[in-house]
Amino acid sequence: MKPNFSKSSKGLLPAVVQDHSSGEVLMLAYMNQAAWEATLTTGKATYFSRSRQSLWIKGETSGHVQLVREIRIDCDQDTILLKVEQVGGAACHTGHRTCFYTVVDNQGSRVVETPVFDPKEVYSS
Amino acid sequence: MKPNFSKSSKGLLPAVVQDHSSGEVLMLAYMNQAAWEATLTTGKATYFSRSRQSLWIKGETSGHVQLVREIRIDCDQDTILLKVEQVGGAACHTGHRTCFYTVVDNQGSRVVETPVFDPKEVYSS
Numbered sequence: 454m455k456p457n458f459s460k461s462s463k464g465l466l467p468a469v470v471q472d473h474s475s476g477e478v479l480m481l482a483y484m485n486q487a488a489w490e491a492t493l494t495t496g497k498a499t500y501f502s503r504s505r506q507s508l509w510i511k512g513e514t515s516g517h518v519q520l521v522r523e524i525r526i527d528c529d530q531d532t533i534l535l536k537v538e539q540v541g542g543a544a545c546h547t548g549h550r551t552c553f554y555t556v557v558d559n560q561g562s563r564v565v566e567t568p569v570f571d572p573k574e575v576y577s578s
Numbered sequence: 579m580k581p582n583f584s585k586s587s588k589g590l591l592p593a594v595v596q597d598h599s600s601g602e603v604l605m606l607a608y609m610n611q612a613a614w615e616a617t618l619t620t621g622k623a624t625y626f627s628r629s630r631q632s633l634w635i636k637g638e639t640s641g642h643v644q645l646v647r648e649i650r651i652d653c654d655q656d657t658i659l660l661k662v663e664q665v666g667g668a669a670c671h672t673g674h675r676t677c678f679y680t681v682v683d684n685q686g687s688r689v690v691e692t693p694v695f696d697p698k699e700v701y702s703s
Contacts, residue, residue, distance in 0.1 A: 454680050454687040467592050469603055476601030478594055481657040493684055526687070527677040528670055532606040534678045545653055552652040553659045555579050559618055562579040562651070 457530040458486050465501055466531055470544065473522040473536035479544035480552040482511070484533060496521050498535055515575045517541035543569045546576075582655040583611050590626055591656055595669065598647040598661035604669035605677040607636070609658060621646050623660055640700045642666035668694045671701070 458464045465483040472479055482500035484492070488508055491499035495510075498519035502509035512518030519537035526533055545552040548568030556565050583589045590608040597604055607625035609617070613633055616624035620635075623644035627634040637643030644662035651658055670677040673693030681690050 455682060467606060469594050469606060471603055478596055478603065478659055480652065481592060481594060524682045525678040525690075526680050526682055527605065528672050528674070528679070529677070532677075534603055547653050549653070552654070552657075553650040554653070555651050557580060557649045557651055 454526060454530060456484070456489060456526050456533055458489070460529070460531040465503070466533055468498075468500065468533040468535055470498065470519065470535045470537055473538055477551055478553055479537070479539060479550070482509075489533070492521060492524070492535070498537055511544075512540060515541065515546075517543060517575070519544070541570065541575075546572060548572045548575070579651060579655060581609070581614060581651050581658055583614070585654070585656040590628070591658055593623075593625065593658040593660055595623065595644065595660045595662055598663055602676055603678055604662070604664060604675070607634075614658070617646060617649070617660070623662055636669075637665060640666065640671075642668060642700070644669070666695065666700075671697060673697045673700070 456466050464485050468482050468484050470479045485501045488499045488501045498511045498521055500509045518540045521535055521537055523536040543550050548570040549566050550569055554564055554566035555562050581591050589610050593607050593609045595604045608628060610626040613624045613626045623636045623646055625634045643665050646660055646662055648661040668675050673695040674691050675694055679689055679691035680687050
């Protein structure tokens, strides 16, 4: 069993990224076959950036790489689940631990997490 | 802040579904605007079935509905996270608690969960 990249017209499957110890869902990104193979080979989460249209080693710029502890695929072989150790403690480019820091309900939305780093410091060159 | 369905060419955004108490990732499905509104209004997870091209109230057939405890969206407003109470204990049509019951590594793949129900019994008409 492995991911079936031909199930998506663009050859991209969603990858759910979960903190391996807390179980927190950190982010969702996309993989193509090359990103999948790079992830398996290197043990560092590698995605396909839809905006840049190129392989994206998560943490390449910030140093906040994701060390892969376990990989699962779903019953349909069209979604990937990565359980990772998030170096630096934050997966989100905003400095939040998780990209899912906003709760939405019938009343509206509210931010429920505070950043663990200042993006200006991490991404300054 | 709300999901931006216009970010996807087909008006569909991925929804990660997580057990609200265990943190286990149960499945991934897709929502369009109508599915999103139905989920907010009813409190029962409603998706858009890409195979049937119609709204899909999860558990409609099996009775294994997902009661929504919290909804989050990500920093890009293009992914939804549902924290749910999974009625019946299993999200997967195979009878497994989670659709992610297969671990993959460099050596191959292996099933690491056992079903909690027999699909033949649940889906017999």
